[in-house]
Amino acid sequence: MRLFFSSGSPFARAVRVALRETGLAPRVEEVETALRDPRSTLLPHNPVGRVPTLVLPDGTALTETALILPFLDTLGVAYPLLPAGDxxxxxxxxxxxxxxxxxxxxxxxxxxxxxxxxxxxxxxxxxxxxxxxxxxxxxxxxxxxxxxxxxxxxxxxxxxxxxxxxxxxxxxxxxxxxxxxxxxxxxxxxxxxxxxxxxxxxxx
Missing domain, CATH: 1.20.1050.10 (Glutathione S-transferase Yfyf (Class Pi); Chain A, domain 2)
Structure with a gap:
């Protein structure tokens, strides 16, 4: 998996922190990318051009912190970020x-x-x-x-x-x-x- 991020984005930072806290960081390559740039390395994977974007092994691109953090809970994290039923x-x-x-x-x-x-x-x-x-x-x-x-x-x-x-x-x-x-x-x-x-x- 690859996570496209901008170092100034708090939305992307939340995912980067979560990867480290839950022990998933070794499974995800972090790729810093430019925003609002027609040459952004993110655009071939996600034409929306927003971070964070998590690209899965099959090419599926998940955008938005609100989607990515719950998804991380499905990957066998050390602890749940959003406990089921809470x-x-x-x-x-x-x-x-x-x-x-x-x-x-x-x-x-x-x-x-x-x-x-x-x-x-x-x-x-x-x-x-x-x-x-x-x-x-x-x-x-x-x-x-x-x-x-x-x-x-x-x-x-x-x-x-x-x-x-x-x-x-x-x-x-x-x-x-x-x-x-x-x-x-x-x-x-x-x-x-x-x-x-x-x-x-x-x-x-």
């Missing part, structure tokens, strides 16, 4: 994915020339992302989102989201007023799988 785990995963989608829209808007940005979109996604972060702060402070064992899909994705905010979306000072969430992230970020996949620093 609706809470799925609800947490879906909420973090929604938060990450909003932050990605916000980030893309900030990368446009100032005259092309939509203040309404920026305001909407700023409010959405901060609202979810505030809810997470309260939950973590109350003892939820425990890190007693290896991280599941929701924890991995949330760690990658906050890591993206640290390195590639610094316009959002997410640590301010959220000490419990910040301490939670620092503990997760120290795990080898996260330390090995830190995204490059951006100008934003």
């Amino acid at each position: 609706l809470r785990a799925r609800a947490e995963f879906g909420r973090v994915l929604g938060m990450l989608d909003g932050m990605a829209v916000w980030n893309r808007e900030l990368r446009r020339p100032p005259e092309e940005r939509s203040p309404g979109v920026i305001a909407l996604e700023t409010a959405r992302t901060s609202r979810v972060a505030d809810a997470l702060e309260a939950e973590v402070a109350a003892g939820a989102w425990a890190l007693d064992g290896p991280p599941d899909a929701a924890r991995i994705t949330l760690g990658c989201l906050l890591g993206y905010a640290e390195r590639r979306h610094r316009a959002w000072p997410w640590r301010e007023g959220r000490p419990a969430l910040a301490a939670w992230f620092d503990r997760l970020a120290a795990r080898p799988a996260f330390a090995a996949t830190v995204p490059p620093l951006s100008g934003l």
